[in-house]
Amino acid sequence: MNVKNLALPLAVAAFLALGGCATPTVVTLQNGTQYLTKDIPKTKTSDGFYEFVDISGKKIRVKADDVATVRQED
Template identity: 65%
Template sequence: MNMKIAVAGFVLIAGVGLAGCSTQTVVTLQNGTQYVTKDAPKTKSEDGFYEFVDISGKHVKVRADEVATVKEED
């Protein structure tokens, strides 16, 4: 019983700790459009796209050659 409580506590603490590690990122496209993401976007995929979820929850997929910069928000 004590082992289950200890494991559950560890999992809870680890989950809270990881939630604090997300860093908002600004993805700027060549045309000036900016997206703010909850986390850094997945790097360029095999098919040549960046994929991310913006802060409103919208899934965005853009061609890598359309991306000007990817920077952590200050």
């Protein structure tokens, strides 16, 4: 087969594989505040915080004691 004939199917397969990597997650704090994230947040860091990027692109650091739940969005 010609390389040009393989390029499109390979590009489509790579795009679909990368698209499945994100796992939208809801982080709920003890006070009821909820953050929707693009991906699962990092677990507690060595200094006791969760770190994640919300859907607007803002980097959030939350003290682990303030987090009530971390669950995948339905």
